[in-house]
Amino acid sequence: MSKTPIRLTVNGLPHEVAVEPRRTLADALRDDCGLTGTHLGCEHGVCGACTVLLDGEAVRACLHFAVQADSRAIRTVEGLAAPDGTLNPLQRAFWENHGLQCGFCTPGFLMLATWMLEQPGPVDEARLRHVLSSNLCRCTGYQNILTAVRAAAQELGKWAETAPA
């Protein structure tokens, strides 16, 4: 099967790769760009481990072909920390609130939460739970993930307190 040359901008850096049309964006990031931070769990759009931002929107990278992302901008978990490795507020909140257990789902949750926190308007408990329900944690460590994202939202001035349901 012939390969198509494409150009992806990943975390601000250009990557020129050649892919079969059937290659998913997730596989291209991992195997062609060498960015293995994006994880693959189910490979059919259920688990959310492969969530990345495509032109600023959260997408499942396993449900998107790399050829479709030609000349578009992608952000992955590798782009969150500062160049010197300093964690950003969201990453730090995961660290401080034990939002990681085995760490497999973490990149997906980080990118999902990054997208949510970049949307206009505040985040409240209902919105937090609604958006984060998208992704699965195989350790079932959801409470600490919620706590971490809540803490990051507070630190970033994005949190809106609501009366408990």
Added chain:
Amino acid sequence: MKCPPFDYHAPRSQAEALALLARHGEEGKILAGGQSLVPTMAFRLARPASLIDINRIAELDYCRAEAGRLRIGALARHARFERLVAPGPTGALLARAAEHIAHAPIRTRGTFCGSLAHADPASEWCCIALALGAEMRVLREGGERLVPAADWFQSVFTTTLGHDELLAEASLPLLGPDWRCGFAEFNRRAGDFAVAMAVTALRLDAAGHVAGARIALGGVAGTPILAEAAAAALLGAPPTSDRLRAAAALAAEGFEPTEDAQVPADYRRDLVRAMTRRALEGSLAT
């Protein structure tokens, strides 16, 4: 879990896409959001030889109110409807239902028309299309036809769309302020496929009597279905609590429910009754 090989085409215009469809026939498949098609391919349940990716066709990316209808182009994505796309009951109903469609990162990609073409029995958009009387604008090279929702859905994952055809647009009536729309869905986890859903639309006259009624059910049979007897029972009288309950009970009777290991027919029937009542009551509460 890798897709089988295919040829990839990324037309830049509708005309180019239709020419590709004509050329590839049964071997070609339109790729819009891909949120149902790509998993189906990953499971190798679908093996299209050619994918015709319409995502770069700017002329298909629209959603606008025009001459009393909301015209939804083939690239209008689910997420767009989370905010009101039009004032009035139609836009509000779409916004209400949108948050039930899978999950946020799916809604950024999946499209309204793609859902109608895929025709999952549990699709929110399919149920709304039937309830409100959507009209599909179907194009093929050198031809065009309009298909009412009532003729669109054939069976599970099957519509009247031909292999050489593109569902270019779906349109919905923009209901006036005398209409009240309701939506209720039951599923076990957020974002799961609906076990049962109801979409209702009631028109109230100046005296507060029901002058028009539409009730559609989703997730309970091979296609969305209309609960016509239940809707008819509401006509000509005020929508009292007793009458809403009676209509909901009728909705639960008029069809053969899908049955599976988790959801026996009687349970699904009971959910239809509950969802119909909730949708009707919710539509009148505001």
